[in-house]
Amino acid sequence: MTARRSRSVLATAAYGTFLVLVAYTVPMTTLTPTAVGLHAGPTAQTWVLTGTLVGLSALLLAAGSLADDRGRKRVFTAGAVLLVLSSAVAAAAPTVAVFLAARVVQGAASAALLAPSLGLIGEAYPGGPARVRALGVWGAAVGLGIAVGPVYAALAEQWLGWRAVYWGLAALAALLVVVAVAGLDESRAATPRRIDLPGVLTLGNGTAALIAGLAEGRYGWGRPIVLVLLAVGILLLVAFAFVEAHTAEPILDLRLFRDPGFVAATGGALFTGLAIVGLMSCLPSALQRALGLSSLAASGVLAIWSGLSVAAALQARRLADRIGGIAQLAIGLLICGVGEVALLGLRPDDSWLRLVPGLAVAGVGSGILNAALGRLAVTSVPAHRAAMGSGANNTARYLGSSLGVAVTVTLMGLGGPATARAAADGTNHAVLAATALCALGAAGALVARAAQRRGRARAAAEAEPQPAVELLR
Incomplete structure (x- = not known):
């Protein structure tokens, strides 16, 4: 692959990742007008x-x-098309039920974009400093989407009104379809x-x-539905682990958890969602x-x-020659x-300047973290399973985000009316938990x-040739 083509792949994958985060974050600042327009109650919100x-x-x-086995470009492009359609349905939704269904489909489209993105980058940049720089760009796209989404x-x-937010997103996704068809190789x-x-089925339904359950728990953790x-979620995830352990060709090879690099990548993504995404997703409402x-x-x-996470992710490549991905x-x-x-x-x-x-x-920490997660997601799995590694990493991130948002909402008291003092105290409690x-x-x-x-020291010791005297014994 030529350098120009590799840059085209990187730009397309980064743009898709950027749109995923924009789609995820737009309700942060439009929830109230959207709820009023659709007559949505607290649970629907x-x-x-x-x-x-x-x-x-x-x-x-x-x-x-699926991307690793059937084609990364194919899955990525299908995700872009689905994002166009789901965003258009959300923009034109006549009822809250239709809008919420469109949001779920937006999530499915985002999965089809996000999972192959690192696989595409890994294929375009097989290794070395160029790959590290490319993964830094991917990490910057994550931060840029979070920065632009709420402001946009x-x-x-x-x-123009809340519906224009989703019409604009549909237009941006339509551009992604064109770019993906022209800019990606299968x-x-x-x-x-x-x-x-x-x-x-067990993983999808379990998650x-x-x-x-985490979403419904914000309005009372002891309710039967919660x-x-x-x-059901926990039982199905246990069933998923059992199925994967007894399947010849699993979507997640559980033997990967023997590798500290994969454990660090997955655990790091989980704690990123818990400690950072969960808090920052709720911070605008708290402020x-x-x-x-x-x-x-x-x-x-x-x-x-x-914004600073974008800058830090782009510069994180300078750390690659000095420290490992886990560090x-x-x-x-x-x-x-x-x-x-x-x-x-x-x-x-307080003034917002205090923050x-x-x-x-x-x-800065988030930028370094996003670049590290992209780096580990690709390097901790076999090269031909890079998209699966990205999927596993991001599944952990967004499961952690769900739990993090649930905990943060509970601590902040965002489920109901509150005074400014109570909101400030709740924010402090959430920040302490995130820390x-x-x-x-x-x-x-x-x-x-x-x-x-x-493990590396043990492998090196086993690989060393034994002294001749030892061989004669």
Whole structure:
């Protein structure tokens, strides 16, 4: 593949990833006008954001496996087409039920875009510094989507109404279809495998039930519907593990969990969702309640964090020659934790400027972290299963995000009316929990790094030729 063609693949994959994050984040600043326009109650409002997570988490791993076996360009392009259609349906939705269904389908489309993206990049950049730079660009696209999505949505809603947000997203996705057809080359594994239908069904339904239970739990964790959904989700995920252990061609080879690099990549993605995505997804709403900011101002404050994550991800390649991917992951989580500590102590009479240092530090940490996750997702699995590795990594990230959002909403008290003082106190509690999770995730990464180093030392010792005297014994 020529250098020019490789750059085209990278730009297309990064643009698709950017759109996924834009689609995920647009409800952060348009939830109220969307709810008013569709006459949505509190439960329906919860599902405006959660619906996309259901589609994403349920299908990421399946989409990655399908992309490796049936064609990464094919799955990516299908995802772009589906994003056009689902965004158009969301824009024209006559009822809240139709809108929520469109949001779930947007999540499925996002899975079909996100899972093959790292596989496409891995194929275009087989290794070396060029791959590290390319994965840094992918990490920057994640941060850029989070930065642009809420601001774009707030501006479009103010000027043209909430439906224009989704018509604009449909137009951007239509451009992606054109770019994908022209800018991507087809790639797949040399020996395609059969579709693991039992694995797809148990994982998809299990994650969907679990996320649905977490979403419903915001309005009372003891309700029967919540307990049933959580129980079904856990049982189906246990069934998924059993199925994968006894299937000749699983969508997720459980033997990968013997590799500390894969464990670090998956665990790091999970804690990224828990400790960072969960908190930052709810921060704009918290700032509107606690400080009285407008939706546009709150999204602008969040852009300090996400914007700096873009810059840091692009520069993270400079770390690749000095430290390994797992160490970079631990450093990113620790820096995020330090930034979140600086957010503690929020009061209703504070200026948003007080949050800038903490958001800036956390943004740098997030950029380093996103680049590390992309790097590990590709390098911790066999080259021909890169899209599956991306799917597994992002499944963990968005499962963690679902749990992180549920915990954050509960701690912040966003499920019902609250005073500015209560909102500020709840935000402090959520920040404290996120900080502890960052530290726990970093500790887990360091344990995995130690295990990896021991494994390499043991392998090197076994590979050394034995002295002749030993061979004669």
